[in-house]
Amino acid sequence: MFKWAAQSISPDDYINETITVHSFSVKNHPLEDIYDTIENPVEGVYVEVFVWNHDVIGGVSSPIAKEMYRGGYHQLDNMPSLMEIEGIDYPTWHSEWEAKYK
DSSP states (O other): OOGGGSSSOEEEEETOOOOOOEEEEEOOOOOHHOOOSSOOOEEEEEEEEETTTTTEEEEEEEEEEEESSOOOBBBSOOOSSSHHHHOOOOOHHHHOOOOOOO
């Protein structure tokens, strides 16, 4: 559910549909430059691509490092943020999601 927070599309169109998720570990992703530090070097980026009906409909990305980063998932290219997509923070989004889809 929380991976939908990083999407600019609504899950409503995909209820009762099958979404295939392809997972990759990639290099030279924009998140590497954002999160890489001497104390916790980024060793790549974990990417999930969401595919429905042979079309890419979204996905998430997250830096791979020895210590986990807070903040949840990013869109595939790291833009835009949940605040830019929905205009709300994650706790508010989560509460609304729970109320709508539970």
